[in-house]
Amino acid sequence: MYIDQINNKKFNFILYLPIPLVFLGLIVMNYFATEDVNVEEMMQLMIDKLGTNLTFALMVGQLAVCCVILLFWVKFIHxxxxxxxxxxxxxxxxxRIFFSFTLWGTFTTITTLILFYLSPESFEINYDPIKFFPFLIIALLLIPLQTSFEEYFFRGYLLQGIGVVTKSRLIPLIITSITFGVMHIANPEVGKLGPIIMVYYIGTGFFLGIVTLMDEGLELALGFHAANNLIGALLVTADWTAFQTHSILKDVSEPSADYDVLFPVLVIFPILLFIFGKKYKWTNWKDKLTGKVHEYKPENEVINTIGNHD
Structure with missing residues (x-):
């Protein structure tokens, strides 16, 4: 129903194309622009020149602006x-948004505390209230917009648009999950940890796509993504991550990634799907994930759809 509700004669494929073409084009350009550049050194130069908070605001602020543009395009152009x-x-x-945010935020906080307790030598106390609280305000303002853009673009705009065009649920799930992972290919984590980290990024894309299709909406994905980035940025930073922040802790261990990146994808995410499924009584998994997208028939539905402005 989440995709079906825009599957009607008002869907304009020509108007749909500019947003994904521009954004995906920028991803490709960014990848090739950083291919021969040491991203970690470039980030440090920006921080030395502008400061950590301003550098963070500029990086995250780009996607926050993209969120506003996307929502404007959807509402006033479509x-x-x-x-x-x-x-x-x-x-x-x-x-739903707050439940997902609280669930994943709590899990992230607990696991971080456990890691700090088990391996204190891997962390430094980075907390400085004079620097932390301005960063906290910036993070609270911008990170939810940044994560919302990624969800609205991949699990919303692309998932719905590709679903209407292909009349399939599985095809947009696969395409959006892979492109979501590829979007992170220029992150410094990939250069530091190796290509295996892409398993986590793409796996996260599939997890959030499945959540969206099964729950017939973005709410759970929006809450999860916001918690993942916001709580993570506030708790821990490192010199080799995309987010370098005035967080509470700093990871000073030598980064490495092996098959442990499979753990969240193969264990944690399925557990979350089980929790969400039980709480919200998900049924008919096969049809919701692999079935066909049907033509919207307003006489058979009670919800307002495309063309009704909120």
């Missing part, structure tokens, strides 16, 4: 309500 881009429900379920 004439589609933001609600229908977010959910198939009559209104956005904020309880």
């Amino acid at each position: 004439g589609q309500s933001i609600r229908s881009l977010t959910t198939s429900r009559k209104k956005v379920d904020w309880k």
